[in-house]
Amino acid sequence: MDSVLRAAGIYLFLILVFRAFGKRSLAQITTFDFVMLLIVAETTQQALLGEDFSLTNCFLLIATLLLLDRLFSLIKRRSTWFESVSEGRPLIIVQNGQPLEDRMKKSGVDVADVLAAARELQGLERLEQIKFAVLERSGLITIIPRG
Amino acid sequence: MKPAPDEIRETDGLQVDEDALFQKRSWRVQSVGRGMIALFVLAGLAGFFGGAGPAAHGTHSRPVQIRYPRFVRMHAPVQFLITVPPDAGGAGTVSVAINKEFFDSFEVEQIVPQPRAERLGQGAIIYEFDRVDRADASISFRVKAAKRGATTATFTVGSAEPAKMKSFVFP
Structure with missing residues (x-):
């Protein structure tokens, strides 16, 4: 029971934390973000397993998380x-x-992020060439160029 | 229910399911959430979740001084430190009786110095230590929490009044 509750607690906590810090928290992975991701994963793994490194515990945790x-x-x-x-x-x-x-500021996105997405996805050079830039649920920016 | 494709909002011809009111509320909730996480971290710094920090430990000062952990995390090592007064105990030995609830909540990892003897008492385990006539003589119980929730440790040193200490074990 302990393992199932621990997995559920960690799953919910991670959802809440990443939701509170917004879509962009780990959407664009810089080198440091990648290191942060590894640290979070390592910390989570230790809290998930506790002192029980048995296969049964491992199977139980994986099954709980996937479920x-x-x-x-x-x-x-x-x-x-x-x-x-x-x-x-x-x-x-x-x-x-x-x-x-206002929307960009509150979402933690700046013009440079939009221009980077425009260059990367559509090969656009200037902001005026963009009809829409949308911050998607995933945290990625999609670009619709002007016709 | 999910909206049908023709029910999805349009902005200047772009069919995108955005909702300005929801977004505003969402930003407000997010900033409250971030504030709560900041408070959580500050509480951690202050020691409200164990470890170090001013709130993490308490000191029971009369009749015997005992430094004990107020907040403990499961499986993390903590210490109960008894400063033995020179007049405690009988000739040659000093006894420390610890209640049964303590052993239900904590696993004893190490006792320094080693007790000369251990025996069962009435609802307690009694440790006998060789006496050292020094003002700063201390006995340390290094333990690990084994049970979540509130617990009360009762230490009786020699013939002094029992010292009751409340700790809370976080999962």
């Missing part, structure tokens, strides 16, 4: 509200070449 993930996916598929709460919604951050400053 919880599946359960969350099913609920998200059925409920827009739950999906919005757990993953957020897409947000337009540039419209007709104009950056929507």
